[in-house]
Amino acid sequence: MGNIFHGGGRDLSMSNGGTAVFVDVLMLAVSDLAESVWEYRFATLLTLQDQSVMGRGVVGFDLEEIDWGGSPRERAAAKGFVLRVLDLALRRHRWDELDYDPPFAEGHLRQYREMVEAFDPTDGGRTSGLLPFPGPEEGAMAMCVRHRVLYAPAYWEPCVFCNATPC
Numbered sequence: 001m002g003n004i005f006h007g008g009g010r011d012l013s014m015s016n017g018g019t020a021v022f023v024d025v026l027m028l029a030v031s032d033l034a035e036s037v038w039e040y041r042f043a044t045l046l047t048l049q050d051q052s053v054m055g056r057g058v059v060g061f062d063l064e065e066i067d068w069g070g071s072p073r074e075r076a077a078a079k080g081f082v083l084r085v086l087d088l089a090l091r092r093h094r095w096d097e098l099d100y101d102p103p104f105a106e107g108h109l110r111q112y113r114e115m116v117e118a119f120d121p122t123d124g125g126r127t128s129g130l131l132p133f134p135g136p137e138e139g140a141m142a143m144c145v146r147h148r149v150l151y152a153p154a155y156w157e158p159c160v161f162c163n164a165t166p167c
Contacts, residue, residue: 005112007063008119012112020164021102023049025095025109027160029088031149038069039081040139044152047140047160067133068121075121086113097147 005012014022023046030043045061068075090109095102134140140152144159151159 005061005063005115007112007115010115010118012108012115014108018104018108019049021100021105022108022112023160024098024164025089025093025102025105026085027149028094028097029085031143032093033081033085033088034140034150036077036081037136037139038074038078040141040150041134041136042066042078042082042085043140043150044134044138047150047152048134063116063119063121065133066121072122079116079119079121082116083113086116 005014026046027043030039030046034040034043045066049061066078068078086109090106090113092106095105134152138152140150142151142153143149144151144162147159147161149159149161151157151162
């Protein structure tokens with residue numbers, strides 16, 4: 001079973017292992033960039049893609065299901081943040097901390113970046129998915145001391161790395 005990320009009429013389908021790596025490298029980047037409430041909410045959305053908790057083959061989200069903001073300025077800032085996260089991940093930010101080599105991550109990140117770049121955030125805000133876009137009170141503002149990545153206590157305590165290999 002695979003995991004599918006949708007956006008702007010495009011799909012990125014990955015194996016369970018590919019999805020785990022995709023989430024890991026994005027968590028390394030988002031954890032070092034998030035500063036605003038919306039950015040912590042996006043980090044929570046990424047933590048909700050943790051197959052160790054959610055189940056293998058059942059994660060993924062649609063860019064249209066994200067609450068990108070109510071104004072053109074908010075939507076542009078949110079989209080810009082996601083693109084910065086992807087760009088930082090594409091620069092292999094903190095990949096040296098992984099205990100494995102992510103050979104396909106760069107291709108998945110590039111494909112997803114193209115999807116986000118082509119996506120018009122004015123189409124966002126639908127809530128037809130399994131989980132709605134996390135609210136402000138659900139932001140992943142807690143930091144795992146061991147792995148230095150964000151986690152969302154509103155959902156579960158450990159970070160994606162602790163979930164994969166219990167600390």
